[in-house]
Amino acid sequence: LYSGQPPLDTLTWNATNQPDGRYTARAVAVGNTGRQNFSGTLSGLKDRIAPALLGTPAPADSVFDWGDEVSFTFTEALDCQAAGIQYTSRVVTYGTTDTTDLAYTSAVCTGNGFLFTYAEDTLKKYFGGTVIVAVSGIKDLAGNPAAHGSKVTYTFTIGEWGESTSPVSLLTPVSNWLVNSSHPSVTFTLGDYDVFETATTLDSITLEYRAPADVSWKRIQTVTQDSLAKYYTATRTASNDHPHYPITWTPVIADGNYSVRAVAYGAHGFAEYSGERSGRIDVSAPWVTKITPGNDTLKHTEPILVTFTESIAASSLKSDSISLHERVLVQPLDGSPGYFNYIKLPSAMVEMAHSGNKIEFYFDRQFTSNYHGKTLRLRISGVTDEVGNVLNRSVDTLFHVQNVTPASSQRLVSLDFTGEQVADGSIVLQWNAVDPAGTQAYVVERSRDGEFFQSIAQLTEAEGYQEVVRFEEAIYYRLRLQRTDGTETYSAIAVIQDNGLAxxxxxxxxxxxxxxxxxxxxxxxxxxxxxxxxxxxxxxxxxxxxxxxxxxxxxxxxxxxxxxxxxxxxxxxxxxxxxxxxxxxxxxx
Known part of the structure; x- marks a missing residue:
């Protein structure tokens, strides 16, 4: 082109699909004869990739110890002369949320990164604090701003200066501690600490706890180095010269799972932490939420179901903690007030099943037939949940047995086992033949206390039984029916009271x-x-x-x-x- 002459034409190169790199461009003129003329060349750079951090900034462990450097390294060379590069450095004082500017000695661009330097006295002043450094306005040589909005930030803690802090351990409990209503406290024993600061520093030890969902720990108790030393001096023996200190915790917090740790603090260096001890607080006693049938009437084929607020420990389901008895009335001849005696149901007549927070009683298929008109007492006292909390209130519930169908209340045939003392002083027992074809024998049993029964006769027909026997006030009879299928069923109790006859x-x-x-x-x-x-x-x-x-x-x-x-x-x-x-x-x- 002649000097000052405008361009004859403009060409645009779409380099979208070309890789980044350096390129040389020229123009080629082609005439009618096929001859070519070439322009001079122009060199240039295609670079659309933003600079990014390479690896983790230093210090890589996020703890600054003396001799470490604070630096950022990028994946490519940076424009260290770019306008707008800014450096910031702030510190959060240890144990607080207070933030202030932290002066640095220098902050320079090193070509492919940045380097901060600090004075030793400045860092010592804020020992244990958290430093946040940031560089903004970062560009590479092609002018591409750094990823993340041309700004990078890094956080580290000011670490060791001088002597380190004493270690600390939790010696007891070993694991899975438990606080419940029977044992409302738990003792944690501190150990393995430098009680006289011979090699490390120790100002105090704090016992802390937190729940799994908690971020922060809460203090249980703090013990000073002076208290630790005095306790050690007072309790040290020839056979146990290791320092230890017990802390008994009686928590007044919500039930749940918790972790406990000990934290040692010294004059210099970081706090030292023990391992965590996990356990559970559960001081809430279980209680009964529902008993069915709820109308106090037990009908044919119906079970008794007891539901608790939480799972019940199988080991607590003993005969003295949960029982089902038949209630019988004894009326003394001398006119004194009558009283109830409670006779344990034979094991062949009832089976107890336990699952989680439910206890269910299933009865023999002839139960309501044999016990029609009788009253049962369900007593629950002393059962515990899975961690040993005792039932908050005992249960005493009566059920009246009716030999009717649950849905229609249709009356079924009953055994009606009864007895009386007749005029000559002998005892006469009678009953119905409910299932003659399925009954092999009727065994008459007698007891003087309602607890221990002995067999006194075996009959093949429901013909009744009579005997002469001496007794005072009352004597108890029952039938044991031997079925043809090899199983047995029992009648309710017949109480014979002394009628004063000779x-x-x-x-x-x-x-x-x-x-x-x-x-x-x-x-x-x-x-x-x-x-x-x-x-x-x-x-x-x-x-x-x-x-x-x-x-x-x-x-x-x-x-x-x-x-x-x-x-x-x-x-x-x-x-x-x-x-x-x-x-x-x-x-x-």
Whole structure:
């Protein structure tokens, strides 16, 4: 072009798909003859990649110790002369949220990075503080601003200066500590600290706690170095010269999982931390939220379900903590107030199942048939949750058994096992044949206390049972029905109360054969206060011994020393009261 002449044409190069790098460009003129003329060349650079940090700024561990440097390194050369480069340096004072400017000795661009230097006294002044350094206005040689808005920031902590802080450990508890209503406190033992500061510094130790969702720790107790030294001096023994210090914590905070640690603080250096000890606080006692059936009536096939506020420990479900009994009324003949006796249900009649926060009682298929009209008492006292908290309030609930269907309340056939003392003083028991085809035998059982029963008769038909037996105030009977499928079911209890009728004379000898030539016996009758006559005869009827027996000895153990000349053999004891006589054979060895 002639000087000052405008360009004849303008060409635009779309270099979008060309990689970054240096390029040389020229113009080529081509004539009709095919000859070419070339312009001079022009060199240039394509660079659209922003400079980025290379690795982690220094100090790489985010802790500045003496001798470290504070620097940023980038992936390419920077424009150190670019206008607008700014350096900032601020510090958050240790243990506070206060922020202030932190003076630096120099902050320079090093070609592909930046370097900050600080005076030692400046950093010592803010030991333990958190420093935030930033550089803004960063560009590379092509003018591309740095990633993240042309600004980079780095945070580090001012670290060790002089002596380090004493270590500290938690010696106890080892793990999984627990605070509950039975044990409302837990003791943590500090150990492994430099109590006299022989190699490290120690101002105090703080015990702290936090929940999993918490960010900050909360203080439990702080112990000064002076208190630690005094305790060590007072408790040190020849067999235990290691420093230790117990701290007992009685938390008054919400139930939940927590971690506890110890923190040692010294005159210089960072705080030192023990390992964490995890545990649980659970002082809330379980309680019953629901019992079904809720109308206090137990119908055919219905179970009893108890629901608690939390899971119940299986180990606490013992016979003295949860029980289901039949309630029976005993009415004394002398007119004194009646009382209830509670008879434990046979294990064949009820099964208890436990899962989490629920306890369920399932009954034998003939239960309501056998117990129709009876009352059950459910008692729960002393069960605990999984961490040992005892039930907050005992449960005493009554259920009235009805042999009807739950949905329609249709009445079903019942066993109706009953008994009474008749005019001659004997006991008569009666019952219905509910399932004759499925019943193999009826075993009559008797108990004097309602707890221990013994079998006294076995019948193959539901024909009833009668016996003469002496008892005071009340005696208990039940049926054990042996089914043809090999299982058993039980009736409810029939309580026979003394009606004041006369009872015939009975007597027994024990042991038999007798020992040491002494006849031991007891007797019982009711309705007569006459004296009794005791006779001992041989099998020929010859009288060998006789005496009068006081009626006040009724029911008591008696003994008679027989004549020494009696030979070994079989003898008869006759006991007579009025027109009643009882005879028992016994053997003298």
């Amino acid at each position: 009872q015939p004379l009975t007597t027994e000898v024990y042991p038999n054969p007798i020992e040491d030539g002494t006849l031991r016996y007891s007797w019982y009758s009711k309705g007569s206060e006459e004296s009794l006559t005791l006779e001992v005869r041989d099998l020929r009827g010859a009288l060998l011994y006789t005496e009068t027996v006081d009626p006040a000895t009724r029911g008591l153990k008696q003994s008679v020393k027989l004549p020494e000349h009696l030979e070994t053999g079989l003898y008869m004891m006759h006991l007579t009261q009025g027109n009643q006589t009882q005879s028992v054979k016994f053997i003298k060895q």
